[in-house]
Amino acid sequence: MSRSEFIALIAMMFATIAFSIDAMLPAMPDIGRELSPDDVNRAQLILTSFVLGLGIGTFFTGPLSDSFGRKPVIFVGLTLYVVAAAAAWFSSSLEWILVARVVQGIGAASPRIVGIAIMRDLYSGREMAKMMSIAMMIFTIFPAFAPMMGALIIAFTGWRGIFLAFILFAALTATWMAVRLPEPLPLANRRQFRAPLLLDAVREMLEHPTVRLSILVQCLCLGMLFTLLSQVQPVYDVIFDRADSFPFWFGAIALISGGASILNAAVVGRVGMRRMVTWSLAAQIVASGLVLLMSGIGLTMDAMFALFVIWQTSIFFIAGTTLGNLNAIAMEPMGHIAGMAASVIGAIATVCAVLIAAPIGLLFDGTLYPLAIGIFTCALVGFVLMLQMGRIERRSVV
Numbered sequence: 001m002s003r004s005e006f007i008a009l010i011a012m013m014f015a016t017i018a019f020s021i022d023a024m025l026p027a028m029p030d031i032g033r034e035l036s037p038d039d040v041n042r043a044q045l046i047l048t049s050f051v052l053g054l055g056i057g058t059f060f061t062g063p064l065s066d067s068f069g070r071k072p073v074i075f076v077g078l079t080l081y082v083v084a085a086a087a088a089w090f091s092s093s094l095e096w097i098l099v100a101r102v103v104q105g106i107g108a109a110s111p112r113i114v115g116i117a118i119m120r121d122l123y124s125g126r127e128m129a130k131m132m133s134i135a136m137m138i139f140t141i142f143p144a145f146a147p148m149m150g151a152l153i154i155a156f157t158g159w160r161g162i163f164l165a166f167i168l169f170a171a172l173t174a175t176w177m178a179v180r181l182p183e184p185l186p187l188a189n190r191r192q193f194r195a196p197l198l199l200d201a202v203r204e205m206l207e208h209p210t211v212r213l214s215i216l217v218q219c220l221c222l223g224m225l226f227t228l229l230s231q232v233q234p235v236y237d238v239i240f241d242r243a244d245s246f247p248f249w250f251g252a253i254a255l256i257s258g259g260a261s262i263l264n265a266a267v268v269g270r271v272g273m274r275r276m277v278t279w280s281l282a283a284q285i286v287a288s289g290l291v292l293l294m295s296g297i298g299l300t301m302d303a304m305f306a307l308f309v310i311w312q313t314s315i316f317f318i319a320g321t322t323l324g325n326l327n328a329i330a331m332e333p334m335g336h337i338a339g340m341a342a343s344v345i346g347a348i349a350t351v352c353a354v355l356i357a358a359p360i361g362l363l364f365d366g367t368l369y370p371l372a373i374g375i376f377t378c379a380l381v382g383f384v385l386m387l388q389m390g391r392i393e394r395r396s397v398v
Helices: 003-022 025-035 040-068 070-090 094-122 125-144 146-157 161-180 195-207 209-239 246-257 259-271 273-295 301-362 369-397
Strands: none
Touching: 003 040, 003 094, 003 125, 003 146, 003 161, 025 040, 025 094, 025 146, 025 209, 025 246, 040 070, 040 094, 040 195, 040 209, 040 301, 070 094, 070 161, 094 125, 094 301, 125 146, 125 246, 125 259, 125 301, 146 161, 146 246, 195 209, 195 301, 209 246, 209 273, 209 301, 209 369, 246 259, 246 301, 259 273, 259 301, 273 301, 273 369, 301 369
16 A cells, blocks of 8 residues: 555544534434424434444454454444444434444444554654644545535435445445555464453553543543534524534634644644644633633624634644644554554543533533633643643653
8 A cells, every 4th residue: 555545544444433423413403303302402412422432442442453453343343333323324213323323433433443553553653643644634624524415415315314324434444445455463463352451551551641641631632622513513503593504614614624734744743742732722722711701792793703613713723733643642652552552542532522522512501601611621621731741751851
């Protein structure tokens, strides 16, 4: 495989997550009205239930890929993803769809986490950070089209047709990987799957201060992103009365935000991963604080909408300058247990992000306050933790 084709395939694996979340956004009002008319806000759980399953599946897929190889585990995960999507398509209640979405998230964990392990098999250090940034750029650009694709599918087939699109996407990914990607983990480098080995890996990672802090900050950064995603459609619909134009605004913002990964890939080699994350979180503290301040002074609705669009862009942009770097920081000392490390990092970060995002999402009250306060708090705590990481690194050098 050429480097370009490899990055494109890894990006498509990552995009399984983005497609599974963002294509559902235009469907949330219809799902809420049809399946939860007494509390349409519960439709947000369509997103967080998927992410919860993603976190659960993440814990096992890496260790399994260390034992059985990268490709077989991805194939099994995509099969589970397809079966769950079909079950959601047939479901007649919100509760059963939520169960199917959890299972779908478990299956989607394999392309995401094993994709990271494959990248660590072949690259390391700042070179891995560059590769990850390029893949994340494509991952960031893809959501620009996912809501529009979801809206188009809904227009022709209703919201259930989105689950058929998920099945097609997974089949294309599996076929491409089967035909073009050689197995990156030789038999000689595989580890037996045993629970004590997994617990040892968890212990080793949590005892490493830099890895531990990077996981905590990743929890907060993902929490900010999932908090926004769970509320962004209701914000456009309820607060600004722009539900019809939501997919286009979302797409334009995602395209602009894709430049974050380009910037990160160009700059991270010179300034380092830790500084990029720290500076990004500092910028988000300022941006979220400004939204909180402006929300209380009585701006016109048009001015407030313009401010929200800029703020939404900043949150997506910062995802491109933090998540790839935090993954690379955490994975760098863990090359000898790459699969397990990718699983533990992803599982902890994703489940914690759901625990942050779901309660904040359910607090939506027709204003920006719950969203802005939640994201401001996450950015502030993450910034403090990154400063602590810097102090630890300086002490280790001395």
